[in-house]
Amino acid sequence: MSDAVLTDAQVADFRALAGMIIPASAQYGVPGADDPVIFADIVGSVGRDHGAVVAALARAAEVAGGAVAGLDAAGKAAVVATLQGEAGAMGVLVRLVLLCYYRDDRVMVSLGLEPRAPFPKGHVLEQGDWSLLDPVKARKPFWRAAP
């Protein structure tokens, strides 16, 4: 993990962006990515992506013409419309938000998934219908003999 930290202004802009990328949903009963617990996970996970995150925040501030956090709803929407689809540093920032959001217990439960690590419980996989293989078994060998 990098020792580099974000400034308060960068954290505020980052949180505003996170909430615009994934807002809360009353329909699904899930928090947004700016939720205190989720956003703390995001900021705590910046680590080796610090440089890219700082660059992405600078790009967002450039588009916003100042602090993203200080914009009204319409201003934020305009920023999102410009930034969405940008790759590079912005892609790293978005990836970080998504990776942390989609491991939050509340989000996982809302998706119908158990909020847990894969190990040690694992998962059940149905064996399936092996008779599907019958027509392939009926084929003659078709590998090429070599001289």
Add this chain to the structure above:
Amino acid sequence: MLDKVDVLIIGSGASGAAVAWSLAETKMRIVCLEQGDWMKPSDFPSNGKDYEARLYGDFATSPNIRKRKSDYPINDDNSPIKVVNFNAVGGSTVMYTAHYPRLHPSDFRVKSLDGVADDWPVDYATLEPFFAENDRMMGVSGMAGDPAYPSHQPPMPPLPLGKSGQTMARAMNKLGWHWWPSDTTIATTEYDGRAPCINLGHCTPACAQGAKASTDITYWPHAIRAGVELRTNCRVSRIETGPDGMARGVLYFDKDGVEVFQPAEVVIVAANGVGTPRLLLNSASGKNPNGLANSSGLVGKNLMFHPWANIYGYVPEAMDGHRGPPLCLWSQEFYETDLSRGFVRGYNLQFNRGIGVASEAVQTTSVGLVPWGSGHHDGFRRLMGRRMSVGCCTEDLPEEHNRVTLDPVLKDGNGIPAPKIDYTISENTRLMTDHAVARGKEILAAAGAVDVGVIRPVAYGGWHLLGTARMGEDPARSVVNPWGRCHDVKNLFIVDGSIFVTSGGVNPTSTIQALALYIADQMKQRLATLFD
């Protein structure tokens, strides 16, 4: 100076472990030097809820991103395909997807059959007993009777089809195309101390269950019990030669960063298709100014990667998603040459079960399938768990301009010059990929998939590192002879993927290990005349 050993092996991965185990029965003093350390299953990603995020950090596939102490940097800026590997006891078998096809008989005779590249100096029939021995040692699951291959019997039953496998199978049957449950090195029953797979679904970055075979849990326990010494955190910087041109031993940096000379009667290099040419080039001397064992000038040349494409889409029903090993089926329908397709040689198709929830969110958002903002939740829930994808592994033919050299500036943590990759995708491979992508789309359409997308080439898809110290009869056209001994240095052997003459169109680990066992067997048969 350390005591002289009989055999010194560089690298403990797929081939180094196999050759160490095989030679152990000779009771010679055998030492293996590994630049990484033993991995602990409790440290593997699937132990934690952050398991998907670690693919972008300490379990990234690229050493340039991962940056563990055991990694060395690779300048792959001049290549559309980036090198991926892992450095630890077990090498890249710790981080692979355990797909385990063999090369086909035709892969060893591409010149005779198709008039391109060169034939190998060994053939499938010669390697067959070593394939079988390796299947037993690694523990392979699969099903006998595949009409695309000569008959062989994997020791364990295949992975379950699951929902994803059945959907793909129905699509393939609709098209009338070949498919078969993959040979994998994932244990489906208890096997040689390994627990069976419990469908953690995150196989590539190491298996916390220990069901996936990596050589740290297959070959190495047996080799160590048989007397082989494995030294970890030891990075070899160069192979030293004497006035007679024979290898005297190696210089390496130990775990404390102290450079040590280890003398040896025989040196075996098992450092993969990038690490091996790097070491040989770094072993240049006044007598060998272009690198060791390089009188042919071919050390580092003819790098083959298997350029990869991935075709994905989303079906209406929920599939297995993150539950279960990602790869379950293969198709060899388009493997053998058919010139009416517009290219020579062929490719293997792999069917992927699905990916984790967070990874799905990253991928669907990055390509615009799922938006930011208020539409995010509906968009994601529409696609989550419904992904199907087809990977195509195209045969990469050898071309000398595709190569590994030494970077003039970049160095690893011990100050050893790093490798540099120069690589372009050939026109034949481009045409082959066009064909494969079109077939992949047909398969997905037959499965009822929509929102189909294509990734080509898969940038971080340089898993298969082949051809950079090719084998052959002619010292002017090859680096090692037909049984792995360097033409130029009669006590220096190479056993990894760098000795491949051509790449075939399938994952190479099974063949790499069979070749290593074959070379070890040849050495054992020739012990009295090994240096003649």
